[in-house]
Amino acid sequence: MLALEVDRRPPLGFFIQSRHKTRVLKGLKALTQMLRSQNDVLDATVFKAVVVPPGRGAFLNKRPNVPVARFDVVMLVEFVDIEAAQRFQNTARWKETLATTSQNARHSFTISASNTRHIGPVDHTRDGVFLFNYFYADSLELNLKVWNYTAGWFQDQTGLDNSTVLLPIDASAIPYTIINHCRWDRLRDILPAILFNKTFKPFVLDNFEQNNTAAIPILYKRA
Structure with missing residues (x-):
């Protein structure tokens, strides 16, 4: 996964592209x-x-050193x-890509990750609305438990039938504990x-805060 903050925009301002x-x-x-x-x-897929939807965890106020994710470009490759x-x-191609993107991005990270939890595979073959939810938690174990608990709300209230949870191989590579990825049609x-x-x-936000967990959601479309 490669995540880049290229354009800094208000929550509804991403239709303007530099x-x-x-x-x-x-x-x-x-x-x-x-x-x-x-x-x-x-x-x-790129x-x-x-849009940046509501749902940013209030627990971040207690952890001011955790950077708020503002990544407006993401590339996800499944090997x-x-x-x-x-x-x-x-490879030289990847190192060249990182060098080029870093020249145009304010902030970036790249990670290798495993799929540690899932509801179902995320379909990248057709258009839709794709969530990358950047979680921070004091405890990975609690983060995964609260994800398991709150995922049912999204299944029940939004019809969600897919989701994967990316767990970084190197926990020190990024300040986020896990990254949840899923898709809706609209x-x-x-x-x-x-x-x-x-x-x-x-059911969702209060559970995050009670378990020292915060979510930073951003919604995307295929580029």
């Missing part, structure tokens, strides 16, 4: 096209942010195994539930 972002997206999409032709790659991902990270499948459903705060 030439730096256009350049980054063009390069990453060319890279994913190349990767999809390799035998050890199962999927490669995403760009659409056949961790070793294949790590081999690719040592914005109206998710936004009304988190904006107007009265159970969202007590």
